[in-house]
Amino acid sequence: MGELHPPIEPYDQGMLDVGDGNLVHWEVCGNPDGKPALVVHGGPGSGCTAKARRFFDPARYRIVLFDQRGCGRSTPHASDPATDMRHNTTGHLIADMERLREHLGIGRWLLYGGSWGSTLILAYAERHPERVSEIVIPAVTTTRRSEIDWLYRGAARFFPEQWDRFLAGSGGTPRDGDVVAAYARLAADPDEQVRAKATADWCAWEDAVLSGEAEVASQPYTGRPPAARVALVRICSHYFSHGAWLDEGELLRGAHRLAGIPGVLIHGRLDIASPLGTAWELSRAWPGAELTVVEEAGHMGDATTVGHVLRALDRFAGRG
Secondary structure, X not given: OOOOOOOOOOOEEEEEEEEOOEEEEEEEEEOOOOEEEEEOOOOOOOOOOHHHHHHOOOOOEEEEEEOOOOOOOOEOOOOOOOOOOOOOOHHHHHHHHHHHHHHOOOOOEEEXXXXXXXXXXXXXXXXXXXXXXXXXXXXXXXXXXXXXXXXXXXXXXXXXXXXXXXXXXXXXXXXXXXXXXXHHHHHOOXXXXXXXXXXXXXXXXXXXXXXXXXXXXXXXXXXXXXHHXXXXXXXXXXXXXXXXXXXXXXXXXXXXXXXXXXXXXXXXXXXXXXXXXXXXXXXXXXXXXXXXXXXXXXXXXXXXXXXXXXXXXXXXXXXX
8 A cells, every 4th residue: 555645736847849730748846856757648648647746756756747749738639620640649759758858858767657658658668778767557558459459349248238339339330340440530520529429439438448446436538528538539549540550569579678677567457458468478578577466456556556656666766
């Protein structure tokens, strides 16, 4: 178990011009002379949160957070159907992270994040291992097409009624067809009502998959503010319909590049959204990674998960 650190506010923030007409919002909290750490949020398209600041000891860490392209306070926002998504890919986000690191004058930083954040962390670290000091991931994903297919089709065996509604919302895509690609088209439709219905149907499915997790709000997706919800669904369906622009299994095959980077992986055994197998595979492929399985936790974690994260970050805070 563990308690989060007290709430803190940024001491610096701004909008970074990353090209293609995109401005990425960033903020820095904690100790300006502390160990640099970057929070990589999930979704994709969730945006960073004030809670994420509280996992770090503010006296020991220089905590950097940013909203990935199209979400949070970054502009243009994906909730606007006029926003061009062609320049919003995994490769663009990796380049944004590097540009932000250079802008802030950071040589190396610890990376923290789970779910989609895990995928982006691994993709960045395998591309730029010399820029990463440590990695802490609660809820491991690598966004293989097989993982995407599980979340948006395979998990139907647990929630058949809800998945039938999700399928119907896609326009009746055949069961062996690409439901995610259908939603990507609907989320970009010029008709506001079409976009709104697609957003509601997608969020209802995501809520269903997380519905068995005791410490999760009853509607974690549907309960988000309207514009944030629209952007999340548009960005998620855009990324997942393209397999996150990663070759199948690319991040697991490239995990040897992480040798020498200490890593802590924390994963719930009851995670239906991202079953434990991926975390296990990564722990086997990444020399020096530690995997902790939290027996009663799901995808969103629990108090025990939080305790493991806090201990890992406290341990790494003193590491040069």
